[in-house]
Amino acid sequence: MNGLLTDLYELIMAAGYFAADKQEEIGTFEFTIRRLPRNRDFVLMAGLERALDYLLNLSFQEDEIAYLRGLPQFKNAPAAFWDYLAAFRFSGDVFAVPEGSVIYDGQPVMNVRAPLIEGQIAETYLLSAITFETLIASKAARIVHAAAGRDVVEFGTRRAHTPEAGVQGARAAYIAGCAGTSNTLAGFHYGIPVFGTAAHSWILSFATESEAFDQLQKLLEDKTVQLLDTYNTLDAAKLVGQMGGPLWGVRLDSGNFLELSREVRRILPNAKIMASGDLDETKIAQLLEAGAPIDAFGVGTELAVSADAPSMGAVYKLVEIEHEGKIRYTAKRSPDKATLPGAKQLFRFPEYDLLALHDECAGGAKAMLEPWVLGGQLIRPLPSLEEIRKRAQCGLSQWPQGPRRTEHSLALKELNESLLRH
């Protein structure tokens, strides 16, 4: 499954490692947040579940192998490589920071220790899967924080980069503290609370707005949220007031939310007010600071694509190779893109973080990279989504988070310098 869902060069390198007789060489690949996304002081780790699922199921089907064999780039690949691919299973170890952890600039979030070929093939998928959910969780954390205790519901699937990405985005947003999602499949798959009532088309489909309101109320009773802005928001609010009956509240989807929420609150003192439509953390904070009586926010576009920072400079780099009992440390020296050699551990002390070699000790610190997969086998149950969400809540409770100091251990510094001297 998913064997071809990778960059071609990973597979070419796989063939090349095979041809160069490197099957026995064990590489450690380090997944690092090289640069935080724009406007972020930290990120919230997410996407590990999907990443592990990928590794544990990674394989190549017959027709996929036939496709590769037909590519001119594989003309010189050894015949035995194709048998190798047909039998391919991930056999390595995975250490990673648990989902829901707060992570800072330049910190590693995952080590994949596996035969070079295996670690290499996985690069593309791991980068995308973890980066995406981490991006969305990090954006959602800001939005939830801005809402200052009011519910934020993730409404973004229609803007997500494919509907399927909307499902993963909903998961990431829930980890970061969103109350739920509009994405029904995310509810079905992940047990995330699902929200939503009706759109403008519902109102338009009835001859009158009052009939539309009435029909929705019959269906949803005290879960009814009437959408006010199809024709005229305040007229609609008055109509809702006249109707009485069970109601959760109303939704504003356009116009000046500050003014409208105040007027609607006057008209409907007992209805909850939800606002949606091009909201982000800045607009939410401004509305609340100005005293807008809004009880809940629906956030779509800005959250679904992390609009102010839709990408993040994460890298997956070879840091050491073990072969016949000997370790060779590796690091690239490209300007602005240099990497640090050696398999590492990230230790979290109360006041600062310490990046050290993986076999160092650090009393009183929490080792952030935990083992999940050893020898290709999952070694413990994955945490539930609720556990992950609690971890995030705990980490985010210290908001606002400034940049955090990450020190490098002496041994790491010495290793790096010794490599530089060669």
Added chain:
Amino acid sequence: MNGLLTDLYELIMAAGYFAADKQEEIGTFEFTIRRLPRNRDFVLMAGLERALDYLLNLSFQEDEIAYLRGLPQFKNAPAAFWDYLAAFRFSGDVFAVPEGSVIYDGQPVMNVRAPLIEGQIAETYLLSAITFETLIASKAARIVHAAAGRDVVEFGTRRAHTPEAGVQGARAAYIAGCAGTSNTLAGFHYGIPVFGTAAHSWILSFATESEAFDQLQKLLEDKTVQLLDTYNTLDAAKLVGQMGGPLWGVRLDSGNFLELSREVRRILPNAKIMASGDLDETKIAQLLEAGAPIDAFGVGTELAVSADAPSMGAVYKLVEIEHEGKIRYTAKRSPDKATLPGAKQLFRFPEYDLLALHDECAGGAKAMLEPWVLGGQLIRPLPSLEEIRKRAQCGLSQWPQGPRRTEHSLALKELNESLLRH
């Protein structure tokens, strides 16, 4: 399949339409590019194939229906609604602009004419699938244009919002004129040319850079692209020069591309030079204007997420309802989000476009919205990816494209005004 991959409110409205006895009402939903993405004068339509595939396969599984029945929001849904969902198939008509078409501000790209419930459920998926591929195709068109005839290869899967989105992004980029992609699954599924050779980890995995270069050359011969910046770019270029032998060229992945490409060209006069690393259309245009001797570009992040404009204001709105032979036109009046009533056709004249009611004629113009699905059946084969790419090439050949005038027909204006009067 995919029945739950939609916003919950679509399914609640579906239950509500059913409860309100609206099964026989036929709605026309119009998918419109309400606002062009930032920095764009047009978009390149893409994503229709996936959208049609969704509609033609849309259904609900037993466990999915059980999930919905368990939600408190469906407590009052009529029992017959669940039988309806179990038997659900899309039975409507789809008119859409062919993929690869150039589309301007405020233009419709799709009409879905179907029983209200069917058209409603499809909203979320259609918005996401079409918007995403259209965004990426539009960004790719700018990058390909900036490269002025040099090859652009899409390298972005690791930055895409999920690895699977990378496959669709690769398709969209190819439609817009990219030479190919690094995404192997996109090659396998769509027959897109695939490119890529080796990463830094390849170089690092060998004891010496020269051994890494040598092994790659053995494997790839005249397709070899040596990556130069792992340690020192110019030293690596000299090494490649000393080695001789078959070679396509070299790749620069960091540093000052203008200076480096000039120096590398001096060292390797016969090698092609590819540049990759944080490139976008602006940087490519600047490099070429300055005379950088670069033969091909690999573009990742900026292309994979359309980084300067990662979302687009596309909407899917109910424009008319037909019931018992009578048509009722619908339009929302929300400030800044008003819509125009009536099923429409977009006519393209040489000098301008005309937005008219769907049954109007316009001699000498091309009707842009073409039928694809009638009564739930695909009525003609979908164009091949190569045909779509040719259409895009043809539309893009008139670059630079300024904003284009879209006039509204008299009948459309009159219909809109008559609705405003009520």
